[in-house]
Amino acid sequence: MKMTTPDLDLVASIKDKYFQQFGDDHAIQVFRSPGRINLIGEHTDYNNGFVLPASVDKAVYFVISPREDNLVKLYAADLDETYSFSLDDLTKPAKSWPHYQIGIVEQIQKRGLEISGFQAAFGGNVPVGAGLSSSAALECCLLYALDEIFGLGLGRLDIVKMSQKAENEYVGVQCGIMDQFASAFGVSESVMRLDCRTLDLEYFPFPMDEYMIVLCDTSVKHSLASSEYNTRRLECEKGVEILKKYDPAIQSLRDASPELVEAHRDELGDVVYRRCKFITEEIQRVLDACELLVEGNLPAFGSKMYETHDGLQHEYEVSCPELDFLVLQTRNNPDVIGARMMGGGFGGCTINLVKKTTVDAFEEEMKVAYQKQYNIDLPCYRVKITDGTGEIV
Structure with a gap:
């Protein structure tokens, strides 16, 4: 090409x-x-x-x-x-x-x-x-x-x-x-x-007519990242082993449903249940989000991003205070229709869908808030899909 x-x-x-x-x-x-x-x-x-x-x-x-x-x-x-x-x-x-x-x-x-x-x-x-x-x-x-x-x-x-x-x-x-x-x-x-x-x-x-993608970089990477990543994989595998007893066709969490996970909540145990709940819901969320794009409904797509962040924060537990803080700053901003942590977790960027006409003000507000909270300069990157x-x- x-x-x-x-x-x-x-x-x-x-x-x-x-x-x-x-x-x-x-x-x-x-x-x-x-x-x-x-x-x-x-x-x-x-x-x-x-x-x-x-x-x-x-x-x-x-x-x-x-x-x-x-x-x-x-x-x-x-x-x-x-x-x-x-x-x-x-x-x-x-x-x-x-x-x-x-x-x-x-x-x-x-x-x-x-x-x-x-x-x-x-x-x-x-x-x-x-x-x-x-x-x-x-x-x-x-x-x-x-x-x-x-x-x-x-x-x-x-x-x-x-x-x-x-x-x-x-x-x-x-x-x-x-x-x-x-x-x-x-x-x-x-x-x-x-x-x-x-x-x-x-x-x-x-x-990208009305909205711009802006990444806000926490500038932190917590040491938990690699060890917790491996732990999450093992927790998912443990969930698969339990759920397989009820449906032998299940080879990975892709094959399970949120309903099946809910039905065996007690046997999975609190931690593995929450991991499996997030993954099965997130897989469905991608499919739902694509339907919203076909409909041209970007605000509803943005709501799915917030759902993903909530799941990553509370159920999969791979977020960190800095990421949660940045997402929280956007929740009452009418010019932001979606935000979440992006990537493996424990640091890195949040990804934000921001009304194009307000990007300058958005970045300034985020930089001021982050500096005040953590005394860290916040790099922001505006990206276009190419x-x-x-x-x-």
């Missing part, structure tokens, strides 16, 4: 840095892969449910050209750092940022595909640590670029699966597939409903 870039200045800057590093006698190509947001459908991915992500206008860019030898030379423009390696030696370096690129090369080799060396400068404006999946954007961007340059014959689904594997196997992060999917398959002004069991994809309209991974012409 060829595209024009939404951020000419950033691309020009990365191009300049490429030429400073590698000289200007190369035929370069430029590729872009966006970060992502998730509107509704949190923690449903590993329960084989549905998610509702979209790719946004914060992106990673690669300026790249092939070499005639076996060397890969990388320049991280945002860090002003370089790293080189041979295609014959994919040893994991102490420096962490090249792990993603080497992981992609390893996946290409595992498929029995051949490439020569290449050199690339890369950078972008996906905020790191804000839950917009800069790593997935980077992986999809590089693999898409190498596929185009070396004619590897990969489809978009191949790129998604290989990028996820690179992160799972080389980087060592057991991420799901949503982030890479959203980055690679994004369509402007549309959200995508991804079935995490079948990988079926369906697009729904998300017009197309997914592609080459820039």
Whole structure:
């Protein structure tokens, strides 16, 4: 997919840095892969449910050209750092940022595909640590670029699966597939409903005429995040084992209903009951939210976002005081139709649907309130839903 870039200045800057590093006698190509947001459908991915992500206008860019030898030379423009390696030696370096690129090369080799060396400068404006999946954007961007340059014959689904594997196997992060999917398959002004069991994809309209998506970044990441994530997965699995006794067809919480969970509340026990209640309701909430988008009812869609936050706060218990505070600030604001925490939890961003004409005032109010409460500056990011991974012409 060829595209024009939404951020000419950033691309020009990365191009300049490429030429400073590698000289200007190369035929370069430029590729872009966006970060992502998730509107509704949190923690449903590993329960084989549905998610509702979209790719946004914060992106990673690669300026790249092939070499005639076996060397890969990388320049991280945002860090002003370089790293080189041979295609014959994919040893994991102490420096962490090249792990993603080497992981992609390893996946290409595992498929029995051949490439020569290449050199690339890369950078972008996906905020790191804000839950917009800069790593997935980077992986999809590089693999898409190498596929185009070396004619590897990969489809978009191949790129998604290989990028996820690179992160799972080389980087060592057991991420799901949503982030890479959203980055690679994004369509402007549309959200995508991804079935995490079948990988079926369906697009729904998300017009941005009256409302804007604003992310408010708590700037905190509580240490509970990774250990509690693993605990939640185990709690869901425990729920599945109990519910299977009453319906052998249940393989994951995707197969259970809120009614079945309610019927066996006592046997599940308080904690597992609340986890299962949230997940089964959240899976249904994604389906209901998509119907509302088809009807063009964005305010009712926004109400579903609040329902998701309440469930994440009280039933799934993966929120934190900072996230709850930011969502609370919006509840009596008539210019905000929906808000919730976004991502795994214990920090990161809230996602807010704000009337376009009032975004300046909204951001100012939120920044003042957050500074007063926590003495922390609140970064806010305005995002538009854009197309997914592609080459820039």
